[in-house]
């Protein structure tokens with residue numbers, strides 16, 4: 001089926017993109033693998049007519065926002081992001097009414113509709129830089145309370161108004177999980193994603209985005225790694241760094257939505273058996289401004 005998909009993708013001038021949290025089987029099928037923002041940029045820069053984005057809905061929406069003339073497919077139409085779904089445009093508008101002088105920063109893990117009513121987007125790697133760059137002292141940060149709290153700690157000159165969203169996959173890891181893991185692997189290099197709770201991050205040697213964790217883990221001279229993010233990252237590191245011993249903090253770091261995409265779903269997109277992503281024109285335009293402001297500041 002892989003050969004059939006590759007041949008069909010070439011014939012239809014389609015680019016297949018996969019997030020790091022997809023199964024290795026899907027990643028191996030993809031033309032490019034990356035984090036959510038890198039995938040949107042690949043989608044924007046390609047001259048392919050069709051983008052097949054193996055990830056969750058907000059990622060396919062971001063690709064559509066940055067490349068509106070292309071046909072963008074989400075192979076598993078029911079692959080959503082629970083954290084993105086926790087905040088609505090009305091929530092943002094209510095916060096704006098309560099804090100009229102504040103700027104709204106929305107994590108890229110949010111719907112197009114939420115991006116459309118925000119001032120600027122950020123990724124987990126650019127959040128601190130984006131918040132520091134804003135002239136407003138008061139910042140409404142949606143939807144991730146953990147990333148927001150991490151940003152607040154790094155930007156003491158700002159007043160960060162947090163929303164109560166969280167990533168169920170990262171948020172459920174407890175401080176006890178990380179303490180137990182370090183007790184079992186005391187000489188390990190500990191790398192954790194900022195979507196985890198503060199009391200978990202306190203034990204990290206390195207805090208960074210998915211891409212940041214992969215790069216730092218590969219560069220590290222320490223042979224034992226403790227990884228605090230989705231299982232897909234561990235699979236990549238075990239494949240690419242056979243000389244290292246890679247362990248997870250806790251045992252439940254799987255995003256079920258990221259595992260909904262199967263090779264057959266990619267084929268279904270190429271066969272026209274999926275509906276492409278569509279967004280209302282005004283929403284798309286407003287969300288593009290929010291995303292492009294982030295791109296201007298370096299992503």
Ligand code: SF4
Nearest residue numbers: 081082083167169255
């Ligand atoms: S890992 Fe968390 S933030 Fe990422 S798609 Fe899954 S639920 Fe959403």
